[in-house]
Amino acid sequence: MSFVLSLLIALPLFATPIVYALFKVNRRLGIYGSLAISTVVVLITAYIFWQVYATPPAPGQYLFQERYSWVSFSYFGLDYLVGTDGLSSPLLFVSALLTVLAIYGSRKLIDHHEAEYYSLIFLFEGAIMGVFSSLNLILFYIFWEVVLIPMFFFIGVWGGPRRKYAALKFIIFTFAGSTVMLLGFLYFYMGMSTPTFDIPAIQTLLLTHQVPVALEYLPLLASFIGFAVKLPLFPFHTWLPDAHVEAPAPISVLLAGVLLKMGGYGFLRISIGLFPNASAEYAWVFLGLGLFSMFYGAVAAILQKDMKKMIAFTSINHMGFVLFGAYATLVSGNLLGIQGAIFQMFTHGLAVGCLFMLSGFIQHSAGTREIPKLKGLGKIMPRTAAILMLGSAAAMGLPPFASFLAEFMVISAGISASAFTAISILVPVLTAGYFLWMIKRTVLSPAEGGHDVHDMGWADVAGFAVFLIPLVVLIVASYLVLTPALPVAQFLKGLAS
Amino acid sequence: MIDYLTGAIVILAGAALLLPLLQLSKRSSEKLPGYLLSLALGVAMVFLLMFTINPTQVSWSGNLIAPDKLGGIFALVTVGVTLAVALASIDYQKGPSNPVYYSLLAFTALGMVLLAYAQDLLLLFVSWELMSLPTYVLAGFDKKIRSNEASVKYAIIGAMSSAVILYAISLAYGLTGSTQISQVVQQFVNHPTALAGVATLLFVAGFGFKMSIVPFHMWIPDAYEGAPTTISTLLAAATKKAGFIAAIRVLLAITTIYVVTQSPLFTMANVFAVLAVLTMTLGNVSALTQKSMTRLLAYSSIAQAGYMLIGFVAFSNAPGSAAASLGLTGTIFHVINHSVMKGVAFLAAALVAMQLRRSDLKAYDGLARRMPLTAFTLAVAFLGLAGVPPLSGFWSKLILVLSVANGPYAWLALAAILNSAFSLGYYAWLIKRMYIDDPESTEKVKEPFWFVMVFAVMVGLIIGIGLFPQQVISFASSAASSFVG
Numbered sequence: 018m019s020f021v022l023s024l025l026i027a028l029p030l031f032a033t034p035i036v037y038a039l040f041k042v043n044r045r046l047g048i049y050g051s052l053a054i055s056t057v058v059v060l061i062t063a064y065i066f067w068q069v070y071a072t073p074p075a076p077g078q079y080l081f082q083e084r085y086s087w088v089s090f091s092y093f094g095l096d097y098l099v100g101t102d103g104l105s106s107p108l109l110f111v112s113a114l115l116t117v118l119a120i121y122g123s124r125k126l127i128d129h130h131e132a133e134y135y136s137l138i139f140l141f142e143g144a145i146m147g148v149f150s151s152l153n154l155i156l157f158y159i160f161w162e163v164v165l166i167p168m169f170f171f172i173g174v175w176g177g178p179r180r181k182y183a184a185l186k187f188i189i190f191t192f193a194g195s196t197v198m199l200l201g202f203l204y205f206y207m208g209m210s211t212p213t214f215d216i217p218a219i220q221t222l223l224l225t226h227q228v229p230v231a232l233e234y235l236p237l238l239a240s241f242i243g244f245a246v247k248l249p250l251f252p253f254h255t256w257l258p259d260a261h262v263e264a265p266a267p268i269s270v271l272l273a274g275v276l277l278k279m280g281g282y283g284f285l286r287i288s289i290g291l292f293p294n295a296s297a298e299y300a301w302v303f304l305g306l307g308l309f310s311m312f313y314g315a316v317a318a319i320l321q322k323d324m325k326k327m328i329a330f331t332s333i334n335h336m337g338f339v340l341f342g343a344y345a346t347l348v349s350g351n352l353l354g355i356q357g358a359i360f361q362m363f364t365h366g367l368a369v370g371c372l373f374m375l376s377g378f379i380q381h382s383a384g385t386r387e388i389p390k391l392k393g394l395g396k397i398m399p400r401t402a403a404i405l406m407l408g409s410a411a412a413m414g415l416p417p418f419a420s421f422l423a424e425f426m427v428i429s430a431g432i433s434a435s436a437f438t439a440i441s442i443l444v445p446v447l448t449a450g451y452f453l454w455m456i457k458r459t460v461l462s463p464a465e466g467g468h469d470v471h472d473m474g475w476a477d478v479a480g481f482a483v484f485l486i487p488l489v490v491l492i493v494a495s496y497l498v499l500t501p502a503l504p505v506a507q508f509l510k511g512l513a514s
Numbered sequence: 515m516i517d518y519l520t521g522a523i524v525i526l527a528g529a530a531l532l533l534p535l536l537q538l539s540k541r542s543s544e545k546l547p548g549y550l551l552s553l554a555l556g557v558a559m560v561f562l563l564m565f566t567i568n569p570t571q572v573s574w575s576g577n578l579i580a581p582d583k584l585g586g587i588f589a590l591v592t593v594g595v596t597l598a599v600a601l602a603s604i605d606y607q608k609g610p611s612n613p614v615y616y617s618l619l620a621f622t623a624l625g626m627v628l629l630a631y632a633q634d635l636l637l638l639f640v641s642w643e644l645m646s647l648p649t650y651v652l653a654g655f656d657k658k659i660r661s662n663e664a665s666v667k668y669a670i671i672g673a674m675s676s677a678v679i680l681y682a683i684s685l686a687y688g689l690t691g692s693t694q695i696s697q698v699v700q701q702f703v704n705h706p707t708a709l710a711g712v713a714t715l716l717f718v719a720g721f722g723f724k725m726s727i728v729p730f731h732m733w734i735p736d737a738y739e740g741a742p743t744t745i746s747t748l749l750a751a752a753t754k755k756a757g758f759i760a761a762i763r764v765l766l767a768i769t770t771i772y773v774v775t776q777s778p779l780f781t782m783a784n785v786f787a788v789l790a791v792l793t794m795t796l797g798n799v800s801a802l803t804q805k806s807m808t809r810l811l812a813y814s815s816i817a818q819a820g821y822m823l824i825g826f827v828a829f830s831n832a833p834g835s836a837a838a839s840l841g842l843t844g845t846i847f848h849v850i851n852h853s854v855m856k857g858v859a860f861l862a863a864a865l866v867a868m869q870l871r872r873s874d875l876k877a878y879d880g881l882a883r884r885m886p887l888t889a890f891t892l893a894v895a896f897l898g899l900a901g902v903p904p905l906s907g908f909w910s911k912l913i914l915v916l917s918v919a920n921g922p923y924a925w926l927a928l929a930a931i932l933n934s935a936f937s938l939g940y941y942a943w944l945i946k947r948m949y950i951d952d953p954e955s956t957e958k959v960k961e962p963f964w965f966v967m968v969f970a971v972m973v974g975l976i977i978g979i980g981l982f983p984q985q986v987i988s989f990a991s992s993a994a995s996s997f998v999g
Contacts (some may be wrong), residue, residue, distance in 0.1 A: 077713065088984050090843065090991040091915065092836040155912070159903040166902070173950040181950055188942050192902075193935035200919060200931045203912070207837070207920035 266377020
């Protein structure tokens with residue numbers, strides 16, 4: 018039995034107190050220690066990612082499976098069960114990578130309670146690794162909830178002026194959503210003839226038609242509420258702009274790059290993976306909601322003055338692609354949809370993570386994030402401006418960034434779903450519109466007033482390059498993500514009877 | 515050879531009777547009675563544990579005592595809470611009448627142990643009184659106006675609930691000619707007359723006062739707020755649970771009868787379901803608006819009683835089914851967890867009240883910087899009470915909700931889930947106040963030794979049971995099957 022995934026979950030969790038102690042000794046030691054531990058985590062996820070690519074598990078199979086009995090009594094059985102496949106391995110990798118980058122950026126942007134801050138980052142990372150590798154619904158739920166606690170403190174303690182309000186709103190919204198999701202799981206469990214919480218076992222039952230289709234509807238609705246809050250989907254998104262605006266920039270990176278992926282992952286792994294028949298029956302509803310969210314996020318982003326809020330709405334727009342692509346495959350049978358959705362989650366994490374981190378740097382050196390007040394960045398802060406242009410290009414899906422390929426795949430699945438959903442091809446136009454307008458106002462405008470702002474150093478530029486280089490590499494080597502994603506797409510499409 | 519249960523009873527009775535003698539000695543230390551009682555309670559707990567692991571017949575008791583695991587769990591939980599209260603009181607309770615205070619605690623503990631095992635209505639009533647009467651005095655022990663008011667209010671309502679129970683017992687005896695719970699229940703089920711329904715409802719009301727079920731809850735916030743906070747701990751975490759064991763023994767056995775009329779609306783399951791949803795909703799909504807910590811904890815305690823009733827619903831709805839077994843297990847498990855979580859929350863509130871001389875919520879602003887251990891304890895207890903995994907409260911709520919998740923009472927599961935999410939509103943808000951808001955003064959406050967020890971053990975239990983629930987769950991599960999089988 019392999020132990021890699023357990024190591025991956027346990028390492029950050031055990032690092033939590035260690036990093037705290039390191040910071041109490043010395044600040045430099047703490048930061049180098051955090052970077053070292055999180056880099057080891059990246060290497061482990063890279064190994065997992067490579068293994069899943071090299072030997073992609075067959076449809077419905079999982080690599081690195083581990084199972085231990087955890088709780089069982091007369092009518093109740095619960096195992097610790099983890100495993101990974103082409104759906105979760107890219108997310109594990111991108112989450113670990115973004116954690117390193119968030120830590121790297123935090124060294125300049127976080128200036129108080131650092132010991133608590135960095136140790137909570139590791140609690141967050143451990144829980145995220147758990148979410149993406151759990152193959153048991155209750156285990157999944159537990160990690161899912163543990164993610165909330167550090168995020169609550171990140172926003173509440175290290176956030177902006179309205180941080181207290183944003184933190185409470187965030188935790189109540191997401192907790193309410195996820196408890197409803199849990200109820201759906203429990204309803205499903207009690208309704209099965211051979212009750213189990215194990216995802217592979219339930220999928221076997223589904224393939225042999227041992228789960229009544231009527232049982233799927235309510236859990237699908239319940240899980241939809243849980244995941245729609247996280248994704249977030251209009252109209253469950255209202256916590257997101259508040260949380261993003263108040264959160265410090267590195268935490269926004271984790272929020273957008275990692276936390277939102279939990280929603281997209283949940284839709285693929287659980288909504289489609291466990292309730293396939295109900296999902297297929299109502300696929301057009303999800304397709305419509307995803308499409309609406311794409312447009313809504315884009316239009317709302319145009320209206321924003323705060324650069325960070327604009328990027329926050331971009332996330333709503335981009336995550337709409339994930340839902341849209343996933344359900345476009347169910348409607349049309351075109352596998353590009355699910356493959357594109359997985360790819361989109363990967364690229365969105367890096368592109369938007371880069372922009373969020375950048376907004377933190379801009380605020381740090383220019384003192385504001387208001388787009389109308391930022392003028393002449395191209396003259397005053399040439400390196401920052403260059404990164405801003407490249408990051409925007411990545412976010413709007415311009416080649417040679419892999420986001421182009423991801424959006425292209427999702428849209429082509431949308432076109433094969435129906436003539437109406439082909440309208441999704443207009444979304445990238447809107448996205449490009451507001452990004453270019455933002456660049457025109459900030460980078461290309463003439464400079465005004467004081468020149469006392471300072472540009473970022475080359476060390477920071479290197480940090481930003483780490484966000485963008487994988488995107489360029491992946492447009493050439495897209496098979497790294499797409500090859501293992503193919504069996505997942507085939508399996509999810511084939512589940513519905 | 516005497517059995518362990520008798521041993522525990524003798525120790526508790528001895529402590530109760532002998533401690534006041536210390537009052538006669540002028541030179542004894544102020545803290546001595548507290549140490550003596552804690553020692554006695556600790557030994558009694560060991561004896562109870564031995565007895566629970568290996569139950570034997572209690573020779574002297576005739577048919578009065580049921581030596582089962584169910585009683586064992588409740589006896590252990592209530593004596594354990596009393597031990598925590600006694601230890602915390604060593605630092606909290608000052609004054610010359612200490613020996614009497616600890617003696618009264620011992621009487622209450624004795625009453626709760628007997629009640630846990632009682633299978634005869636008369637023993638049940640006697641131990642009920644033995645448990646309740648000392649708490650009336652203890653609630654007024656501060657000799658301040660508020661404390662006395664709380665004591666009087668609590669005593670009057672308590673006397674009324676005792677009267678209601680006694681009336682129910684007299685009806686039961688009149689109808690069945692027996693005070694054995696099993697025989698009374700048998701007769702009630704076989705001859706479900708209207709009068710039997712009335713007696714059942716009277717039992718619900720009488721026990722409901724102690725269990726803090728809406729609409730029998732009005733005394734709770736006032737009594738908890740006025741009483742010394744250590745005694746509020748005892749009321750919320752121990753005597754309340756005694757109400758639950760009485761209800762389990764008497765009411766859960768009466769499952770098949772319809773209450774008062776034969777209409778299918780008036781089943782026991784429906785009665786419990788309505789009470790449960792009222793109790794949890796009213797408790798949570800009221801908790802959100804409180805300005806004092808003790809009142810907030812009181813209302814949250816009411817809400818938690820509502821969750822525990824879910825198990826009653828599942829059990830009464832389909833006795834013998836998997837859901838019934840899950841439900842009773844969940845109730846027992848939640849009783850254990852709630853005792854620990856609410857007990858430690860109240861003790862932390864007691865410490866804050868003692869050190870800062872106030873209990874309004876403003877005192878908790880920035881508490882993490884002034885009393886870090888207390889604030890951490892409260893944060894863990896709150897997250898546990900809200901049902902956030904992986905803490906102990908999560909598992910018991912999970913099993914409770916699971917027991918009704920699919921079936922006629924799925925709406926109750928939804929209500930419980932939404933209540934849980936709603937309750938995080940005030941729990942997270944308090945955590946926010948303690949960790950994020952700024953304190954009025956940043957001066958460090960002393961956290962006394964015994965309080966910290968009690969906090970450490972109880973926080974350890976909340977997290978430990980949360981990570982490794984297997985042992986306690988299977989214990990609760992076997993207690994549930996000892997009741998059914």
